[in-house]
Amino acid sequence: MLEKVKKEERLRLSVGERRHKGENSSQKAVPQLSPPANDSSNNQSETSGKCLKFSDRAAIAKSSSSVTFISSKPDFSKIKGEICLDNLSIKELHETFRATFGRETTVKDKLWLKRRIAMGLTNSCDVPTTSFTIINNTLVKNVSEEEECGMQQSEEAIKVDEKINRSCEDSPIISLDDQHRDVSSSGKREREPEEHELKNESPHTEITEQTAAKRVRKPTRRYIEELSETDTRELNGRSVLAVKTGGHCQSLRSHDQPFQNIGLDGTTVVTREDSFGGSGVQVPFVSRVRGGRRPRKNFVSLLNCHPSGSMAAELITNALEVCVSQQESENVEIAVKDTLPSEQHEQLVNSETEEMVNSCSRQQLQSVELKNLGSRGNDSDDVTMEPSVKGAERRKHHRAWSLSEVTKLVEGVSRYGAGKWSEIKRVAFAPYSYRTSVDLKDKWRNLLRASFALTLADKGDLTKYRSTTSSASNQANRECLIQDKNLRKQAVAPIPTPILLRVRELAEKHLQTTPHPSISKLVSPSARTVEDDRSGYL
DNA sequence: TTTAGGG
DNA sequence: CCCTAAA
Incomplete structure (x- = not known):
């Protein structure tokens, strides 16, 4: 059996590679879609609609370990809903592969895996080489390229859409009642094919039926990563599942306003339309509240199957x-x-x-x-x-460094040396719970930049510093002061020159003991660094 | 966990 | 500030 599988693996690989090179040998690939061996002895554990984490290795391991054979029935319960293969690791891809075809694969080629999975899930050979977002077994190629929807699900979607439109104009959170209704209704709908596949002996037919039943959703491309990463997402695979709520996912297309994706397990994902290089996409709505990185973490938890209820709380928290x-x-x-x-x-x-x-x-x-x-x-x-x-892993609110804090930092550095951030934090910043040792380090780095910028700008005359040092920064500060003098009584003030000089001394002292390799980096970035470090003091 | 550095 | 590789 192993041999057989291996053989097929090689065959598939070659096919995949050929496709990779450009030819559209779609016909060749068709037969490859059917998983090998169909087993009758397979008592694969039924997921029976239970929430199953897609990425839950334990769950998957369990289901696979219960089957001694390498091959088993495809378990689509693990891969329902919206999937973007681009962001999956090899390991995840392998899991997905197994869930799709019911067997293992040793292929390490990501592209191949993605394409194969996409083909399997969509029962189509027409798989582009770039985007691997799959929604309900429909490969999303282009938003405009919408396939006709099956009656049942499209109705469902519309229903939910309307619901959202009317209930969530203001509140990002929808009622649990609504969620549960959708959960039950669509959950049943999603489970149906599974029963099919258990009875069906032919994997190929299995997939076909499955697909036929699932190919109902309109392609909706979603991205949850930040804009900056989308340009290269095709290359590095940064896009991930927009909604991954365990075995059952339901994603909804919104029209314009913030809306929700309702996971069938009751989770709710708040997203919003966002402009994405021309094409409208959606990003987590709360993600832009502050910073752009948190969504990643948020969605790590989102992607896991959240017990219903806690999600809403978390979202509120984030909001x-x-x-x-x-x-x-x-x-x-x-x-x-x-x-x-x-x-x-x-x-x-x-x-x-x-x-x-x-x-x-x-x-x-x-x-x-x-x-x-x-x-x-x-x-x-x-x-x-x-x-x-x-x-909630929220991003820390930007907190301007007070002069006293800077002083403490400098003090600490002079006492314990640069690099002993932990020590300094412990002794001098104990009450400042919001300053971590990393913060101290970062601040010190900025101070170094500022100090060197200062000494480079004017050589010697201290009195000039106040007016000329990092003139851009100072000028910006002045302008800021002028603009909203009342609102911001105290705009950012430049770091007092004496302190900067002290910083420089310490830096040089520290430099002698531990040669700093990249001082140039601290200086070269120009005044921007100084300006960025808006050390404002009263 | 803490540091060092890049982003 | 965030994120990570190293240590």
Whole structure:
């Protein structure tokens, strides 16, 4: 049996390679679609509609270990819904391959795997070499290239779409009732083919029927990665599943406004339309609240099968991210104030913070406040956030470095040396829970840049620094001051020259002991680095 | 976990 | 700030 499989593997590989080279030998590939061996002894564990993590190795391992043979029935329950193969690792591709064809593969060629899986899932040989997004067994090639929808599912989709349109104009979260209704209805719909495939002896027919039943969704291309990564996503495979909620996924096409993807297990994904190099795509709606990287982590959890309910909470949490952050900031600042009475109050709440806080609804703040209050009292280290909030992996709110903080940092460096960030953090930044050792390191790097920029700009005359050093930065600051003098009473102030000089001294001292290989990098990036590091002080 | 560096 | 490779 092994031999047989291996043989086929080689055969497929060659076919795949030929296709890879350009010819559209679609006919040749057709027969390859049918999985080998069909086994009657296969008692593959029924997933029976249970939520099964796509990426859950344990689950898959279980299902495969229960089958001693290499080949088994394809298990489409693992690969339903919307799949973008581009972002899958070899391992995941292998899993998907197994789920698709019911057998293992040793092929390491990603492209081949993706194409093969795509072909298997879509029962089509017309697989482009670039995009491997599959929605309900329909390969998404082009949005305009929509296939006709099966009655049942299209109706379903429309129904849900309407639901969304009317219920979610304001609120990004839909009611659980709605979710469950969709879950039950579509869940049943999705399971049906599985029963087919268990009865059916012919894998090929199996797939065909499956596909016929599934080929109902309109192709909707989705991306959850940030814009910057899309250009190269074809090359490095950065796009991932937009919605991967275990065995059963349901993705919906929206019209314009923020909308939800409703996972059949009850999860809800909030996304929004986004412009993507001309083609409209959707990205997680909350992802742009702050920063662009968090979605990745968010979707790591999204992709896993979330117990219904917790998802909504998480989304809410994310939506309130800004508020949480701000509230937290205040609390921390207050804590600091309490802990360090001698400390200048710094900017307890800068104007930006106030803006943000004001933008949050009262209710939101209250709920956040409750959370924070619950964790108060032991905030010496990093316990200023409630675990769930922390678990949201939100990006830290940008927090300007206060002058006192910089001073502490410089102090710490002079005392413990650059590089002992952990030490410095522990002794000098204990109350500043929001400053991690990495933050200190980053700040120090910026200080180095600033100091070197300073010494390079003017050689010697300290009095000139205030007006000429990093003139771009200073000028920008002045302009900022002029523009909204009242709103931002205290715009970013340049780092006091003495401090920069001190930094430079320390840097040079440190340089002697540990030769710094890339000082040039610190200096060359021009004044931008200094400006970027908006070290504003009161 | 902590550092160092690139992004 | 984030992300990661190394250590």
